[in-house]
Each structure stands twice: as C-alpha cells, then as structure tokens.
Amino acid sequence: MPNQDPFRPVDDDALALSRALLTGASHGALGVIDPETGAPMVSRIAFALIEETPHTLISDLSHHSGALRANPDASVLLGEPGPKGDPLTHPRLTLQARAEPADKAALRTDWLAACPKAKLYYDFADFSLVRLRPLSALLNGGFGKAYRLTPDDLRRALA
Template sequence: MTKTDPIRPTDDEARRLARELIDSARFAALAVLVDARPFVTRVALGTTPDGAPLTLVSDLSAHTRALRAAPQASLLVGEPGDKGDPLTHPRLTLDCTARFLAKDDALRTHYLATHPKAKLYIDFADFNFVGFEVEAGHLNGGFGKAFRLTAADLAPTGQPPAPGA
C-alpha cells in the first residue's frame, strides 16, 4: 500500500497565507535550545521595515541567553479563531537564525507603531532587538492543507529573499 504525501505543492495561495500570518502576528511561540533541551516561550513579534520577523528581548531571559549561545530557533505564528477546533486554523512554523540588531531610532519607532506598550521598557539597557532570518517554513493552512515553504516563498511581496536563501 502506497501512502500519499500529505504535503501539497506550494502555490501562491500558500505563500499569501504564510506571509499574512507573519505580517499580522503580534506575538509568537519561540523555540530555542537551553542546555540541549527544547525550550518554548511566548514573545512579542513584529517585523523589521523589510518584513523579517522581529522581537524585543531582555538579557535577563533564558531565551535571550539561548539565542546568544545558539542562534537557531523556530517561531510559531497563527492563533485559533473564536470558533471551531483550534487545529483547523492556519499556523506557520518558521525555521530561523536569530540576529541581534543594533538599537536605532528608526527600528525603535517602527516597532513601537505595532507594540506601543513596549514604550515602558524598550529603552532599558538590557533589552535588545532580535531579527530572524527565515530559512524555511512549514504551513498548516487548516485540515489537510500542509505546505513546505522556502525562504523565497516567505519573502515579502516585492522583496528579494534573504542572502543564502
């Protein structure tokens, strides 16, 4: 008996949905390795001006120390709707490499536009911006709608893929 591959060919609708999930996310589950064990936490999430996932983290947190030690990470975006089975709602797992970014006024202003409550702590010395270079994605667009996406598939419309994609 031959099993059918549950992964569908990536199409423009999958690319659009994945990008929509990234662009609309205001938080995400961040997975890192702490002492060689998986560690998942929730982080606020936005995008850089060029559309890459972005967060603001404190040096006091375990996930920040983990990202400094090993920048490989995963982000899960997409939340269940108000009705129905949570597993039927779209979600996207991103395979990423974290990059600590310099704090500058333009990035600060851009982030605060979507995360105004971060004004309380964004200027604390122990807070840093982390951008995520997306290498691949795994989209579950709902029941029976699974896709593998490349960095190029996930690039914002009109943006070139990240270097090395």
C-alpha cells in the same frame, strides 16, 4: 505502500495565508534549545515584521535570550485558534530561523509603531532587538493544507 508527501506545492493561496499570518501577528511562541539540558523550551514573545523580516524584542535576562546566545537556531509559531471549532483546524505558520542581533537604535521607530506598549521598556539596557532570519517554514492552512516554504517563498509572500 510508499510514504506519501503530505506537503502541497506552494501556490498563491499559501503565499497569501502566510502573508496574513506574518503581518497579523503581534506575538508568537519562540522555540529554543536550553543550553543546560539540551531540551526544547518555548516562550511567548512579541513579534513584528520590520523591513519585511521577523523581529522580536527580548530581555537579555530572559532564559530564551541566553539560549539564543548559545545556539541562534530557533523556531517561531504564529497563528491563533479561532473562537469556534477545533484549534487544529485553524491556520498556523512555523518559522525555522536564525536569531541575529538587530540595530535597536536604528529600528526603534519601526518597532514602536508595531508594538507601541513597548515604549515603556524599549530603551532599557537589558532589552535587545533580534532579527529572526527565516531558514524555512511550515504552513498548516487547516486540514489537508500543509506546505513547506523556503526563504524565497516567504519573500514572495511579503512582496
């Protein structure tokens, strides 16, 4: 029996759900590769869309910041389980991304509008604003609703 592709074609519902997850997220789980061990590592990060592109603010002292300097490839999981039911039936979006430096001074107002509590530490010298340029994404919209999204799909979702 041949393997069946579990992914559905991207449609308007998938784009709308992706948009909701991207615009509704204030935090996510960042996956990186530990440069010392080569093993995956996950951290919770602040998350915001700035100019329709995912961003995060991270301390240069954090372990994941060093991991991104060594290898800028990362993933970010967005979406939270609802108050009831099986957590695996709730929608989530995993972005595969390339971490790139962002202009922290130029984007200060945008970041603080999205994450106002960061005003306490945004200007600390050890904090950097990082753009997470999407390379691809996997959307799990619930049981039997899996989609592969391209960067173009994500742009259309946010248009």
